[in-house]
Amino acid sequence: MNYILHILIMIEIYLILGLSLNLLMGYGGLFSLAQAAFYGVGAYISALMMINLGMNFFFTLPFAILGCMLLALIVALPSLRLKGDYFMLATLSFQTLVFTILYNWIPVTRGPYGIPGIPSPVLFGFKISEVWQFFLLGLVFTAAAVYVFKKLYHSPYGRALKAIRDDELLAVSLGKNTTQFKVTAFVISGGIAALAGALFAAYVSYIDPTSFTLDESIFIVTIIVVGGTGNLKGPIIGAFIILIIPEILRFLNIPDTMAPNIRQIIYGALIVLMMRLRPQGLLGDYRFE
Numbered sequence: 001m002n003y004i005l006h007i008l009i010m011i012e013i014y015l016i017l018g019l020s021l022n023l024l025m026g027y028g029g030l031f032s033l034a035q036a037a038f039y040g041v042g043a044y045i046s047a048l049m050m051i052n053l054g055m056n057f058f059f060t061l062p063f064a065i066l067g068c069m070l071l072a073l074i075v076a077l078p079s080l081r082l083k084g085d086y087f088m089l090a091t092l093s094f095q096t097l098v099f100t101i102l103y104n105w106i107p108v109t110r111g112p113y114g115i116p117g118i119p120s121p122v123l124f125g126f127k128i129s130e131v132w133q134f135f136l137l138g139l140v141f142t143a144a145a146v147y148v149f150k151k152l153y154h155s156p157y158g159r160a161l162k163a164i165r166d167d168e169l170l171a172v173s174l175g176k177n178t179t180q181f182k183v184t185a186f187v188i189s190g191g192i193a194a195l196a197g198a199l200f201a202a203y204v205s206y207i208d209p210t211s212f213t214l215d216e217s218i219f220i221v222t223i224i225v226v227g228g229t230g231n232l233k234g235p236i237i238g239a240f241i242i243l244i245i246p247e248i249l250r251f252l253n254i255p256d257t258m259a260p261n262i263r264q265i266i267y268g269a270l271i272v273l274m275m276r277l278r279p280q281g282l283l284g285d286y287r288f289e
Helices: 002-027 035-052 057-079 084-104 131-153 156-166 168-173 178-204 214-227 233-250 259-277
Strands: none
Touching (some): 002 035, 002 131, 002 156, 002 178, 002 214, 002 233, 035 057, 035 084, 035 178, 035 214, 084 214, 131 156, 131 178, 156 168, 156 178, 214 233, 214 259, 233 259
């Protein structure tokens, strides 16, 4: 039972990450490879505050979210002056920079040694340490993220962001400040990714930089590409499919030395097939080009 709950918790975490990236890719039309960077910074801020300052998990959340939102703002202001592939390269550079800092700033992040012994969350004196308790906590966070994005997608802001994605010149002619809309989307996306990072750190009780690499950003992009963008359904189905695939491989008696490579081959094949046969993903509304 704990095994199933563990898979569901990881689906919850990646569903939050998928929703956060969907705001950029599906609604803003911005291809970002930096989602794992915000995911990791959020995890480190929460973990370091819990260990070094003795703070409760729930009190660290605002700092992790606001810290990543501020970082996203700093990155967005110069990066969003770029278009298309150049913006993607800017986010790639930021992702690489964050990983390098996490890996080499040993006095603070402990670098490759990681941060062990991250305390469990405590809510009203009740310690959340069992797997089923984390599942319920993740379910609350996921439901909150789904609710927020549902409201955001159907708000005037969401409709304006879609208009900018489809025809930015037309949106400018209607008086929309397109840069402001894009910066806001980037900031919100970074803040929600930090929420997933804090939840991940508290759940596994150990983090190191290898959990927040470029491969992780590509993995999050895969969720969006397979599930679809431009609506709420795509990231949800994408997270389930992409997280279930590795677990299916476990039952095929594939040697441990081969399983990671086969998993990467499957992910790559899925991306190629989707780009070739259904660019909008399984349940997506927007065809990302």
